[in-house]
Amino acid sequence: MVHAPARPPAGAPPVRINLYSDTQTRPGAAMRQAMMAAEVGDEQYGDDPTVHALCDRMAALLGKEAAMFLPSGTMCNVVAILTHCRPGDEVLAHETAHILTSEGGTHAALAGVQINPLRGARGMFDAGALRAAIRNGSRYAPPQRLLEIEQTANLGGGAVWPQAQIDAVVAVAREQGWSTHMDGARLMNAVVASGIPAAEMVAGFDSVWLDFTKGLGAPLGAVLAGSAEFIGQAWRWKQRLGGSMRQAGICAAACLYALDHNINRLAEDHANARTLARGLRQIEGMAVEEPDTNLVFFNPSGAGLAAEALVAALRAQGIHLSLLGGRVRACTHLDVTAPMIEETLGAIRAVLKAA
């Protein structure tokens, strides 16, 4: 059975500290002001000036010719894969990639592609693993069409792909004649953490997108960028999927606000994540993955409590964390402050002591 998202259990205390996901950031007063003041038009008709301003700015930031505004990151992945591939094609991606684990099988359902799951530590693979997956090109083999990587790697613990490793896998793709796509849901976290400019980081990719609803704090929207020809073709899929909008400038204004105000501050989220990881590591038996960015994965079972039990005990105190594959994930973002991190550490220590 498929479930609609569960509503909060009756009687659950309100969430005071939300480490569940950076998608749960709320647009603040200044962002809402920017949305109120936005000049708008008919986006579907090519007539919304604020959407054009956002797309021009994103194309420049990412060093691509053109960009399009879409309602969500998932739609960016779907539109890109539909544009790059034909039914029966193979996409090469990490086995934990969002396109493979977290998009409802959409790429099989809508694009008719198969995804070859590659292995490697922390959501990344190297050129050797990619090379080992090259098929022989016979009529028996699925045509390999697209390399996909995630920057940062979400289930890899928010890991930042080292630039040399990106360059090496892109080189294999180029040599094989494959297209390249970057799921850049948290691209700016990687840019801030590494200091490498976005355009340089994504130079080897035919398509790349950025989500505005993660740490950047906008209520909705993502921007997909690529060559003018790619974006031109992608418009057909945007239209077919119902992703063409109307007065979307209201939302694009929030994204422009985020580009101006919410990028450099991602460094604070990374510092908070490191503080949390350091505090957790001081608890005996706690298994903690060192965060590159804003995601902290840990497993408390060695410290005396199963992940599920810890998450439930904290939620009862208004501290919200997520459970992912038997691990706990804490996500820092613009609604999480340094004192909240200290309070969370204190609450975790108290829960473990009581257990």
Ligand SMILES: *Cc1c(COP(=O)(O)O)cnc(C)c1O
């Ligand atoms: C969140 C996320 C997506 C999907 O973005 P939505 O805007 O939620 O549709 C895709 N890929 C990665 C890596 C993500 O973290």
